[in-house]
Amino acid sequence: MSNIVVQEATKSFGDKTLYANLSITVPAGQMMAVMGASGSGKSTLLNCIGLLDTLDSGSVWVGNENITSLSAEGQRKFRRDSLGYMFQNYALIENASIQENLEVALAAQGKEALRKADFNGALERVGLAGRNKEKVYSLSGGEQQRVALARLIVKRPTIILADEPTGALDSANEAMVMEELRAIAAEGTAVFVATHSHEVMRFCDTVLELY
Numbered sequence: 001m002s003n004i005v006v007q008e009a010t011k012s013f014g015d016k017t018l019y020a021n022l023s024i025t026v027p028a029g030q031m032m033a034v035m036g037a038s039g040s041g042k043s044t045l046l047n048c049i050g051l052l053d054t055l056d057s058g059s060v061w062v063g064n065e066n067i068t069s070l071s072a073e074g075q076r077k078f079r080r081d082s083l084g085y086m087f088q089n090y091a092l093i094e095n096a097s098i099q100e101n102l103e104v105a106l107a108a109q110g111k112e113a114l115r116k117a118d119f120n121g122a123l124e125r126v127g128l129a130g131r132n133k134e135k136v137y138s139l140s141g142g143e144q145q146r147v148a149l150a151r152l153i154v155k156r157p158t159i160i161l162a163d164e165p166t167g168a169l170d171s172a173n174e175a176m177v178m179e180e181l182r183a184i185a186a187e188g189t190a191v192f193v194a195t196h197s198h199e200v201m202r203f204c205d206t207v208l209e210l211y
């Protein structure tokens with residue numbers, strides 16, 4: 001279990017500064033809502049924490065490790081082993097089965113990780129028990145986001161970056177996703193949720209407002 005600390009982060013595109021000297025902490029087990037108008041930099045902040053984009057200055061710490069100073073290989077391993085993502089458009093492999101989509105989360109970690117994983121338990125937890133062989137394209141939006149949740153349950157990442165995870169869902173499915181994210185967080189993950197929704201914000205422990 002590791003706390004996530006963003007220290008004095010600054011990020012600009014051209015002459016537009018998204019944030020300057022931003023410092024935040026999300027303890028393991030907690031959820032932070034990242035809010036702000038369209039274009040305020042929510043997705044960019046998530047991408048910088050997930051090492052998909054680089055800060056102009058500042059650092060991101062996972063426990064005692066400064067992940068922004070890792071080598072390219074170290075960053076790749078960090079993403080592979082410690083990072084979980086959720087997006088509005090589900091970001092699943094549509095033409096593959098539910099089971100195959102879960103296996104993808106662990107494939108790079110090797111056969112032992114695949115053997116140990118409790119795929120059926122994860123599917124049961126999100127209400128998709130026994131549906132391992134169904135193709136993702138045949139599922140509803142709410143069901144697809146349940147697969148994305150099951151993938152996180154299987155992977156047990158240190159950080160989850162969720163970018164508008166409920167943006168395409170009705171309010172019942174929104175509550176389902178947020179409750180399950182809370183349950184995953186409670187097992188020791190720090191969760192960042194970029195959102196426009198005040199309903200989603202209510203499920204989080206802290207709120208960061210970007211301007």
Ligand SMILES: Nc1ncnc2c1ncn2[C@@H]1O[C@H](COP(=O)(O)OP(=O)(O)OP(=O)(O)O)[C@@H](O)[C@H]1O
Pocket residue numbers: 013018036037038039040041042043044045194
């Ligand atoms: N690679 C890039 N090059 C230049 N500008 C960029 C780049 N990526 C993002 N931006 C700009 O940075 C700003 C923040 O974008 P970002 O997607 O982080 O905002 P957001 O708060 O997530 O918006 P939304 O709520 O619409 O998703 C926007 O003005 C965007 O145009």
